[in-house]
Amino acid sequence: MPYSVSKLTDFSTRALDEAITDVRDALREEAVAVSDQTQFKVHRDRWLARKNGILTQIRDLWLKQAPPEARAEVGKRFNELKDQVENILQTQKMELELRAAEKVASKRIDTLAEWKSMALGPSVDITLPGIRRSLGAEHPVIRTMHEMIGVFRNLGYSVEEGPEIETDFYNFEALNFPPNHPARDTQDTLFIAGQESKPLRDRLLLRTHTSPVQIRTMQKMKPPVRVVCPGKVHRNDALDATHSPIFHQIEGLAVDTNITFCDLKGTLDHAMKAMFGSSVKTRFYPSFFPFTEPSADAQISCIFCDGKGARDGAPCRNCKASGWIELLGCGMVDPNVYGFVDYDATKVSGFAFGMGVERIAILKYGVDDIQLFFNGDVRFLEQLG
Numbered sequence: 001m002p003y004s005v006s007k008l009t010d011f012s013t014r015a016l017d018e019a020i021t022d023v024r025d026a027l028r029e030e031a032v033a034v035s036d037q038t039q040f041k042v043h044r045d046r047w048l049a050r051k052n053g054i055l056t057q058i059r060d061l062w063l064k065q066a067p068p069e070a071r072a073e074v075g076k077r078f079n080e081l082k083d084q085v086e087n088i089l090q091t092q093k094m095e096l097e098l099r100a101a102e103k104v105a106s107k108r109i110d111t112l113a114e115w116k117s118m119a120l121g122p123s124v125d126i127t128l129p130g131i132r133r134s135l136g137a138e139h140p141v142i143r144t145m146h147e148m149i150g151v152f153r154n155l156g157y158s159v160e161e162g163p164e165i166e167t168d169f170y171n172f173e174a175l176n177f178p179p180n181h182p183a184r185d186t187q188d189t190l191f192i193a194g195q196e197s198k199p200l201r202d203r204l205l206l207r208t209h210t211s212p213v214q215i216r217t218m219q220k221m222k223p224p225v226r227v228v229c230p231g232k233v234h235r236n237d238a239l240d241a242t243h244s245p246i247f248h249q250i251e252g253l254a255v256d257t258n259i260t261f262c263d264l265k266g267t268l269d270h271a272m273k274a275m276f277g278s279s280v281k282t283r284f285y286p287s288f289f290p291f292t293e294p295s296a297d298a299q300i301s302c303i304f305c306d307g308k309g310a311r312d313g314a315p316c317r318n319c320k321a322s323g324w325i326e327l328l329g330c331g332m333v334d335p336n337v338y339g340f341v342d343y344d345a346t347k348v349s350g351f352a353f354g355m356g357v358e359r360i361a362i363l364k365y366g367v368d369d370i371q372l373f374f375n376g377d378v379r380f381l382e383q384l385g
């Protein structure tokens with residue numbers, strides 16, 4: 001007769017001892033008949049199955065039915081019994097696994113390590129080639145930025161940064177863009193909504209250029225100042241091959257006594273040669289920015305056709321056959337700007353310049369679409385990494 005759990009009527013220590021001994025004897029007896037892993041599974045379920053396994057039945061019939069004064073004792077004994085049954089079954093399971101492994105190996109297995117390697121098989125095949133993780137690389141835009149910063153560092157410039165969310169004051173007013181001045185329209189600005197109740201100068205916007213960092217720098221530093229300010233800028237521009245609503249600029253500012261337009265030209269000529277090669281020429285074309293006077297656009301001789309305007313007998317597409325490529329805006333800091341930062345315009349003078357990093361990277365790497373920098377296609381990035 002296979003063992004079955006019966007109700008307890010007597011909950012004395014002696015009666016409990018007896019009932020528990022019967023359970024253990026039954027388990028041992030039944031275990032003898034189990035000779036392989038399939039049989040073991042049935043055996044294990046008979047004893048441990050949550051639904052109607054022998055231990056569950058014991059809990060329901062003995063523990064739950066015990067009178068209140070015996071419940072603590074029965075609970076303690078039940079837990080001991082449960083641990084024992086689980087241990088016995090676990091040991092038996094391991095023995096059966098070992099025997100199965102021995103059968104596969106057709107030999108006796110003596111050490112645990114030996115058994116593990118039999119049971120699991122060799123876990124590492126050291127003859128297979130490894131998996132190489134690809135190393136990350138600096139993004140071409142960031143690399144170009146660092147290269148340009150490096151050029152100016154070598155000239156003694158330090159690096160300043162400012163916030164991307166700016167006030168109208170820093171982005172426009174202190175840079176001598178009066179309210180409603182048409183020059184503001186040249187920078188398609190993204191304004192933060194719901195600012196109408198604030199005075200104009202405090203309203204927030206996404207900076208359209210890095211020039212606000214000039215103001216922040218001059219507010220906290222007295223001349224001499226020589227800084228470059230790299231960073232991200234935002235404009236309400238539609239995407240195309242040469243425009244992106246988010247791009248990067250590097251701003252430069254030098255303020256000291258007796259700084260002249262010659263210093264501006266010499267500095268930028270040196271920087272362009274350092275970036276594009278010593279055969280590159282620069283020229284300066286009159287332009288307008290509210291915060292510089294005079295202002296200029298700096299151009300470099302076309303690096304694709306060596307400034308000839310034609311390549312392989314055809315007009316050069318990169319410079320529209322002009323031999324020159326426009327690269328950056330610059331000029332002498334407008335004296336009005338010094339008024340906003342408490343510099344004495346009669347004592348100091350300086351120059352500023354600002355350039356688009358993507359534009360430089362496009363020229364340097366011969367990329368034909370600015371979107372390639374932003375859509376994260378590793379096949380593109382890998383070529384420049």
Ligand code: PHE
Pocket residue numbers: 208209210211251252289292329330331352353354355
């Ligand atoms: N901030 C200007 C722009 O984004 C560029 C510039 C910077 C021009 C500094 C002159 C001096 O268009």
